[in-house]
Amino acid sequence: MTLELFIQYFFAGITYGSIYAIVAIGFNIIYNTTGIINFAQGEFVMLGGMISISLLPIMPLPLAIAAAVALTMLYGALLEICFIRWLDNPGVLRMVIITIGLSILTREAALHVWDESIRSLPYFVGNEISTVNVLGARVSPQVFWVIGACGLMVAFLSIFFQGTSVGRQMRACAANRKAAVLCGINTRDMVTFSFVLSAGIGALAGCVMSPITSTAYDNGTGLAIKGFTVAILGGLGNSAAAVAAGLLLGIIEAFSVSVLPLAFQDAIAIAILLIILFVRPHGLFGSGTAAGLKEF
Amino acid sequence: MALLAVSNLGKQFGGLQAVSEVSFSVERGMIKAVIGPNGAGKTTLFNLITGSLTPSSGSVLLDGRDITGHRPHQIASFGIARTFQNIKLFPGMTVLENVMIGRHIRSSGGFIASMLHLPWVLAEEQRIRQAALERLEMLGIAELAELEATSLAFGQQRAVELARALAMEPDLLLLDEPAAGLNIYETAEVGRLISSIRQLGITVLLVEHDMSLVMDISDEIVVLSFGRKIAEDVPEAIQSNEEVIKVYLGE
Amino acid sequence: MRRLLFLLPLVILVVGVQVLTDWTDTRYYLTQLTMAAYYSLLIIGLCALMGYTGQISLGHAGFFAIGGYLSAALTTRNLAFFQDQAFFRLLEGAGILATGQDIYGAELVVVAPWAACLVAIIAAALIAWLLGIPVLKLKGHYLAMATLGFGIIIYRIALASEYFGEADGISEVPPFLLPFGLEVSGSFAVREANYYIAWGLLIMGLILLRNLIDSRVGRALRSIHGSEDAAGAMGVDTARCKLQVFVLSAVFAAVAGVFLTHYNGGIGPSEAGVMKSVRYVAIVAVGGMAHLWGALVMGVVLNFLSLRGVFGSYDDAVFGLILIGIMLFAPNGVLSLLNFSGVLDFFRRRRRRVKEPGGLR
Numbered sequence A: 001m002t003l004e005l006f007i008q009y010f011f012a013g014i015t016y017g018s019i020y021a022i023v024a025i026g027f028n029i030i031y032n033t034t035g036i037i038n039f040a041q042g043e044f045v046m047l048g049g050m051i052s053i054s055l056l057p058i059m060p061l062p063l064a065i066a067a068a069v070a071l072t073m074l075y076g077a078l079l080e081i082c083f084i085r086w087l088d089n090p091g092v093l094r095m096v097i098i099t100i101g102l103s104i105l106t107r108e109a110a111l112h113v114w115d116e117s118i119r120s121l122p123y124f125v126g127n128e129i130s131t132v133n134v135l136g137a138r139v140s141p142q143v144f145w146v147i148g149a150c151g152l153m154v155a156f157l158s159i160f161f162q163g164t165s166v167g168r169q170m171r172a173c174a175a176n177r178k179a180a181v182l183c184g185i186n187t188r189d190m191v192t193f194s195f196v197l198s199a200g201i202g203a204l205a206g207c208v209m210s211p212i213t214s215t216a217y218d219n220g221t222g223l224a225i226k227g228f229t230v231a232i233l234g235g236l237g238n239s240a241a242a243v244a245a246g247l248l249l250g251i252i253e254a255f256s257v258s259v260l261p262l263a264f265q266d267a268i269a270i271a272i273l274l275i276i277l278f279v280r281p282h283g284l285f286g287s288g289t290a291a292g293l294k295e296f
Numbered sequence B: 001m002a003l004l005a006v007s008n009l010g011k012q013f014g015g016l017q018a019v020s021e022v023s024f025s026v027e028r029g030m031i032k033a034v035i036g037p038n039g040a041g042k043t044t045l046f047n048l049i050t051g052s053l054t055p056s057s058g059s060v061l062l063d064g065r066d067i068t069g070h071r072p073h074q075i076a077s078f079g080i081a082r083t084f085q086n087i088k089l090f091p092g093m094t095v096l097e098n099v100m101i102g103r104h105i106r107s108s109g110g111f112i113a114s115m116l117h118l119p120w121v122l123a124e125e126q127r128i129r130q131a132a133l134e135r136l137e138m139l140g141i142a143e144l145a146e147l148e149a150t151s152l153a154f155g156q157q158r159a160v161e162l163a164r165a166l167a168m169e170p171d172l173l174l175l176d177e178p179a180a181g182l183n184i185y186e187t188a189e190v191g192r193l194i195s196s197i198r199q200l201g202i203t204v205l206l207v208e209h210d211m212s213l214v215m216d217i218s219d220e221i222v223v224l225s226f227g228r229k230i231a232e233d234v235p236e237a238i239q240s241n242e243e244v245i246k247v248y249l250g251e
Numbered sequence C: 001m002r003r004l005l006f007l008l009p010l011v012i013l014v015v016g017v018q019v020l021t022d023w024t025d026t027r028y029y030l031t032q033l034t035m036a037a038y039y040s041l042l043i044i045g046l047c048a049l050m051g052y053t054g055q056i057s058l059g060h061a062g063f064f065a066i067g068g069y070l071s072a073a074l075t076t077r078n079l080a081f082f083q084d085q086a087f088f089r090l091l092e093g094a095g096i097l098a099t100g101q102d103i104y105g106a107e108l109v110v111v112a113p114w115a116a117c118l119v120a121i122i123a124a125a126l127i128a129w130l131l132g133i134p135v136l137k138l139k140g141h142y143l144a145m146a147t148l149g150f151g152i153i154i155y156r157i158a159l160a161s162e163y164f165g166e167a168d169g170i171s172e173v174p175p176f177l178l179p180f181g182l183e184v185s186g187s188f189a190v191r192e193a194n195y196y197i198a199w200g201l202l203i204m205g206l207i208l209l210r211n212l213i214d215s216r217v218g219r220a221l222r223s224i225h226g227s228e229d230a231a232g233a234m235g236v237d238t239a240r241c242k243l244q245v246f247v248l249s250a251v252f253a254a255v256a257g258v259f260l261t262h263y264n265g266g267i268g269p270s271e272a273g274v275m276k277s278v279r280y281v282a283i284v285a286v287g288g289m290a291h292l293w294g295a296l297v298m299g300v301v302l303n304f305l306s307l308r309g310v311f312g313s314y315d316d317a318v319f320g321l322i323l324i325g326i327m328l329f330a331p332n333g334v335l336s337l338l339n340f341s342g343v344l345d346f347f348r349r350r351r352r353r354v355k356e357p358g359g360l361r
């Protein structure tokens, strides 16, 4: 493999990898406050892309993206308030099924609003063929937008969780829900907020990736599976590890193209998911006993 | 030979040593109690004996046979039955069905035979039902047979769980706080019941916080504190053991 | 035999419907009723796994596809090229090859349908067994995702391999000849017979599962649903029981896949899709989870409506809506809304109040 090809694969890998990482972090945020895996996580990404594409004709790109993110956050809040907030103590099986149902409804609604066609946002700067030269390899500038946006989101989230009062309340919820209630934290609001936050980061990721990967109504499931793989790979709930795991999966996938037919690219992530679930369900980086402490 | 011999048993959860180097033995036909303050590691000890948890160190012998690290269902079939501190009845099933599960190891209908309802399976089913009803009668709860088990009052649920364990016809019965949450009359009843279980030839190892019950019925007592065994003796001696008093009264 | 009396109303209904379509000249309904019966066969199998044993599977369309695709491929892919290889002669010697002509009149040598069917079902069972050993150790979300992943892999394989016809699937699947001159095929001449074959199979499946649930093993399965810890302490080999029922439900799915494929004369990748698996789960949920009859009734009704195209382009959305509605408002199934169980509870409560037994005595 030439260095040039290597660099090209590498950048493709971290582009997709950072998207996966954001989806995984979305899973983690909701998982930490509720113990729920939100199977509709991928749909937030799809919605972000779709809404911004639809808004583009009537407003400039940055505004369209901002509005898409805001609307998707609103949608996340609505989902939580309508379908989840008022259930008391639902079992895991029930929650799995409800979020799967939400994901289907979102997707079907998207199908009826936007039909089956594949759309995309324009490149933020330049166009499909403009490139930046990195060590002799040609890389699209949009790649840097994706990596940059995802990096910023991770930075923002870590500041948010460490430094702000709301963030600290959410972490208290994650660590011990009962104790958080006793400390006067409104855990229900924290749950709604976690949906809003996950929807927001998902939607933004959906916007920045749209020029490269395109957006269609049924993008969500694939992204959700990959995001989940990454979340598991890093250990459920551990967002720092999710970043590393996301990049790892992205790179593995990118390089697998050279040995496997494209159609099986998805299968790689799933194979990794299955293997990890069988041998190290607590993730590559977590420890077994620590995972055992958390009730699933 | 002792029926149950626990030696140097230890269990670590992350940095927490929940049980450490505990050794004792239970002779056949005995009622032995394990006591200790909350979090002393009593339930963990039971989980180690029954295979729900794998020990970090040490061994468990049942009738001289090493059962350490076997799976729970194997240990059950070797003759150890248990009840749970937080009652674990099967929801959505009647009292009778719950107790019938206790006959699982005493019956043999397999997957295919059950699916075809072969005649001998049906005959066996009748025997299972009969045996379960007998246990319900023994505990005086036969009239509850057709009710959903998890809808019963607390004390009744305890009785069902006990009936279920007895249906297994075990050699050794582990009871985790059988009197917790019961009033004094019910507690006295439990005491009599445990003594009568001994008459059936079943050896009993129990965890209990109710001291008068423990002192009343047990032949020997093991005291745990912070996962360690600090004393093992007959009830009278335990009552006057200074270290035990210190642990219970605090300093 | 008295125990089989419960089936009488169902049998009468099945015959009645056929007679009715004959009178009213609406025989075309039988086609969808036949297909609905096959889907329901899968669904009652899934009900045993999910409703009674409490193990979710989002990959059962995968097992259906394994059955259907293998049977279809083996009975359509020409083996004539391999005529002088050892394995060919071995198969020929065993009498499991069938010859015919393809649409262009060339010689066509394929595996006989009965042998293909057997291979397909055994393959599904084997795959379920191999998959089940690690997967069934998982719980909750992990189990859901792992089975979903399995389903997607099967879908990908169907979609990407030339042997399975890629996006077009496999067509021209020959009829499956049964004893007594019966054949599983979509030709109009045998529509009634096929209706009875499908329903006969479904009723047989129902009997087998009811027997299973209503036995020592069935109790063990239900105890696993309630509390795996307690089940283990009772001596129930939870891993083994879960694996057995997983394989059984996969076999039900594969049988449904094989028969429906021969009935339709083909199979396409959408049968392996994730939405199909979700749909099956939805139907088991609507039926009331631990409720074979509910699963059967809902399986037939919803599949029939869907196949008739009643839901139009909202087909998948309807099942999504059903899932959410049921899980939010009636997690015990729609039958519970009819308040059968409410009435039952009422009587039970009264009985309890009357007796007031004293717990330990």
Ligand SMILES: Nc1ncnc2c1ncn2[C@@H]1O[C@H](COP(=O)(O)OP(=O)(O)OP(=O)(O)O)[C@@H](O)[C@H]1O
Pocket: A292, A293, B013, B016, B018, B036, B037, B038, B039, B040, B041, B042, B043, B044, B045, B085
């Ligand atoms: N699965 C587990 N993971 C981590 N720690 C555990 C686990 N089970 C028990 N522990 C810890 O081990 C210690 C002993 O617990 P255990 O339940 O055995 O106490 P106990 O003596 O039964 O107390 P009690 O009288 O309250 O029932 C406690 O500190 C408990 O928090």
Ligand SMILES: [Mg+2]
Pocket: B042, B043, B044, B085
């Ligand atoms: Mg305890």
